Amino acid sequence: MNNHEHDSIDILIVGAGISGAVSARLLAEKGKSVLVIDKRNHIGGNCYDYTDENGINIHQYGPHIFRTDSEEIWQFLSRFTSWQKYTHKVRAAINDKEVPIPFNFTSIDILFDAQKAKNFKEKLISKYSENNKVPILELKKSDDKDLQKLAVFIYEKVFYHYTLKQWGFKPEELSGDTLTRVPIYTSYYDGYFTEKYQTIPKHSYTKMFENILNHPNIKIQLNTEFKNLKNIKYKKIFYSGPIDEYFNYKLGPLPYRSLNFEFKTLPQKQFQNVAVVNYTGQEPYTRITEFKHFLNQKNEKTTIVYEYPSAFELGKNERYYPIPKQENEQLYKKYLQLAEKEKNIYFIGRLGEYKYYSMQSAIAAIFELFKELNPV
Ligand SMILES: Cc1cc2nc3c(=O)[nH]c(=O)nc-3n(C[C@H](O)[C@H](O)[C@H](O)COP(=O)(O)OP(=O)(O)OC[C@H]3O[C@@H](n4cnc5c(N)ncnc54)[C@H](O)[C@@H]3O)c2cc1C
The missing domain is CATH 3.40.50.720 (NAD(P)-binding Rossmann-like Domain)
Incomplete structure (x- = not known):
């Protein structure tokens, strides 16, 4: 070229x-x-x-x-x-535990005691059927008190701080469809996407x-x-x-929202179990990506990147997200x-x-x- x-x-x-x-x-x-x-x-x-x-x-x-x-x-x-076939899996660090994102039955099992987890799963299946994808906004509007509580938990632990960091605004200050996009899976499916x-x-x-x-x-x-x-x-x-x-x-x-990327190469084979871990709490970064997972590369070292969202400033950084x-x-x-x-x-x-x-x-x-x- x-x-x-x-x-x-x-x-x-x-x-x-x-x-x-x-x-x-x-x-x-x-x-x-x-x-x-x-x-x-x-x-x-x-x-x-x-x-x-x-x-x-x-x-x-x-x-x-x-x-x-x-x-x-x-x-x-x-x-x-x-193509390299790749099923994207994302984890989030919540209450010092790593759980699948979008929130699924495994996330529920990890974060709640057995009785509560069983109750949530049964109610989700009976209301929305198994293997479904339910926006948490819909869950929040549910007439069942337990499901409402689950929605509030997910909203606070997964969504609220992440959104604040990602966009610099609270979820309710953003246009409606931002929240409608966040689903919970009524199954153990732990892929991030559902496309063919x-x-x-x-x-x-x-x-x-x-x-x-x-x-x-x-x-x-x-x-x-x-x-x-x-x-x-x-x-x-x-x-x-x-x-x-x-x-x-x-x-x-x-x-626009911008991002600062901090790359690190580490003298170890692996840093985390999946390509992307989201940080949904007070940390200044939103996620850490470990690249070698994408092409299943087997190198002695590994490279990761921290993503720090920031305001877009003309001439100083890049436009990333409208x-x-x-x-x-x-x-x-x-x-x-x-x-x-x-x-x-x-x-x-x-x-x-x-x-x-x-x-x-x-x-x-x-x-x-x-x-x-x-x-x-
Ligand atoms: C952090 C991040 C993660 C993403 N992850 C995914 C993902 O996992 N899957 C997915 O499907 N999508 C993802 N996307 C979205 C994806 O990057 C976009 O869909 C895609 O890049 C859009 O392509 P584009 O050509 O419209 O814009 P761009 O890729 O932004 O290309 C525009 C180009 O125009 C050039 N340009 C701009 N102004 C001028 C000018 N005045 N003169 C000359 N050149 C100019 C720029 O330099 C740039 O190269 C992600 C985006 C970001 C920011």
Whole structure:
């Protein structure tokens, strides 16, 4: 992959993350000439990974697990990578014990005495049936006093401090669906996700992105800010940078949450039993990830990362998560109105659409856009 000189192309793509890369590939396969730029020195956006000096695959911007139920998305990505099957398991440190997250019957068995645990499990099964996924908000509204107590326990021990740390706001200050997303499993299922496909690219995310972008119609130029791009003619832009930045923040900045990552390499084979342990109490970090679990790597050393959420400050750190508050969504809608007046530009991705996209939902949105735009 080289940086190229190119003064006239069909489409400019801003951002080499999953939204930009998938768009580039679809456009290239339709015969368009495409230039992908990114201000970073690598492709892959926040999915970027690399191998460290101990041979361990590291996700530079935090742990990424690919998951989907969509055959279309699965077939598409499988053209560019083979996969390491991986069932994501998360534990939380609660009352000095490690329990599965989402909360399940094992979590109940570990945290409550046998009689109480039996009672909770029986009531959950009779009310919601076995092998179900119940939002804790629904549990909180239950007419059964014991189930209400269980919901309050989970809310306080698993959700409250974690949310406060993660977002800088109390759960009730955030938009409704944040709480509705937190489930309890009425079973012993201890996977974090329930999608059919849960995997990690076998030869790294970055290799998968290289393959997506490896097409004669695609050129890539890294270390390039959109605003500094000069002397290039293009007919259309697919823009996966921040929408507020594009409009020079004229309606005010869209708020984001940022993260500080503290990486540590330790002289031991294993640090924790699963890839991710959440810290739901007063600790300043939200989770610790041990990377070697993802590709089942057997190295003498191990690398872990602590995640410390922090406020996003322009020019000082990265935008990671759009903050799910109603006023932010309203501000975004005002930017969207400005965007609709622009010609020949499509705002895509997490930053362009100010959406908390997973990889699969970012790809689904691109597929949708291309169906609408057909022919581009
Ligand atoms: C900590 C963390 C963990 C996550 N874990 C998961 C997970 O387990 N599973 C999952 O499915 N998803 C996960 N995600 C979400 C996933 O990272 C996103 O869905 C995905 O990165 C969205 O891709 P994107 O292309 O829209 O945005 P990005 O990956 O952010 O890519 C945008 C790119 O545009 C570039 N850019 C921005 N502005 C400009 C500009 N002005 N000029 C040039 N270039 C610019 C940026 O440098 C960046 O490379 C996680 C996200 C985070 C932050």
